[in-house]
Amino acid sequence: MITVSCKMESKSEIDRSGEDVNSTILEKAPSTELSIGCYGYNDNGNLVVMDITEIEDSIKANLDISYNEKDANHGTFSGKLKGNKLIGTYTFISEGVVSERKMAFLHKDGQLIEGFGELNETGTDYINIDNIQYTSKMPLSKMDCKN
Structure with missing residues (x-):
């Protein structure tokens, strides 16, 4: 059980940091699509x-x-x-x-x-x-x- 618990916490930490990185990238990336x-x-x-x-x-x-x-x-x-x-x-x-x-x-x-x-x-x-x-x-x- 302890091993499963650690893996879940570890995975949760990775997911959170991944979400933060992705939202930062989306906010700072300039649009390269043709726009009005x-x-x-x-x-x-x-x-x-x-x-x-x-x-x-x-x-x-x-x-x-x-x-x-x-x-x-x-x-x-x-x-x-x-x-x-x-x-x-x-x-x-x-x-x-x-x-x-x-x-x-x-x-x-x-x-x-x-x-x-x-x-x-x-x-x-x-x-x-x-x-x-x-x-x-x-x-x-x-x-x-x-x-």
Whole structure:
């Protein structure tokens, strides 16, 4: 009986310390999942803000792009999350003209990194999404939305 009692106490002590460690880890671990809210980059006169408004069957967002010494684009992004890759269409207005272009982002370490790949002849779709290179030097990081 004494042996059984000791084992139970020992097991109980391990369980308690395991619970404490797990709750500490859960409280301190940052979320790496794509979530509703703003992701942005602001440096050297370049400002990119993606405000994700819906994550369901498709991802919907407002997307504003203003590169240094270029015309700003304001529009919407609609796409799908395939694993950790967000592939979609950016519909925007630039100089009073409505345009569309395909865009891809890699969701990694809580950031969105834009990817670049070869488009079809009409420029409406990627030839092969597996060949997209996620090489942007302007990663979008989670940030507070400013209205």
